[in-house]
Amino acid sequence: MHIKDNFKLETGTTFKNRLCKAAMTEGIANSKSFCNQRHVNLYDKWAKGGIGLSITGNVQVDRRFMEGPGNVVIEKETYKDQLDELISWAKAGKSDGTEFWMQISHAGRQTPASISKEPFAPSSVQLKIPGKAYGIPKAMTAEDIEDVIERFVFVAKVAKEVGFTGIQLHSAHGYLLSQFLSPDINLREDEWGGSVESRSKLLVTIIRRCKLELGEEFPISVKLNSTDFQK
DSSP states (O other): OOTTSOEEOTTSOEESSSOEEOOOOOOOOOTTSOOOHHHHHHHHHHHTTTOSEEEOSOEESOTTSOSSTTOEEOOTTTGGGGHHHHHHHHHHHTGGGOEEEEEEEOOGGGSBTTTOSSOEESSSOOOOOTTOOBOOOEEOOHHHHHHHHHHHHHHHHHHHHHTOSEEEEEEOTTOHHHHHHOTTTOOOOSTTSSSHHHHTHHHHHHHHHHHHHHOTTSOEEEEEOSSTTOO
């Protein structure tokens, strides 16, 4: 095996080589949290650098709970206003035969206090990082959880519609899906907390619903922590 060898997934997707540009927050969305020409230019340049797979930074499902003010946000009410730019972004990222996947995310309690003083989380366990400010989170209701599921699935559908060749569900680095997996943050006693199976239910439900909507041949990946920031 060589890094220049192609690599084929069971879905049928073939990467031209084994080089991947991992997700990195770009922070260049406009004031409406839309993608724009800067994303097109950046990902066109990366794709033409010879990589086999390129993954975007955080594309947020809810503008109320973003990782930062420069995030791209896709929501039902406004996504058509950036549809042309999303199509251009997807096209640029696929330059030179590159696979281009959208990373889909929700910051949860890791939303800066400057964006939300009462972010969503599985339980009301505040994030405390020296030098940074985060609000006291609101424990999500069953309705809040269902809304989040629908938002992830919707953004996944948009990703396929505009031309991305796969998605990555961000369930690491302290964001919402990771928070549900963590027994230190998820203190719920209902169907969404407790055992590892219950803590995993949100992520697994999103994967299954995405699979139903996107089909068996559309790649769905998941980003996970190995240590969950624990010593």
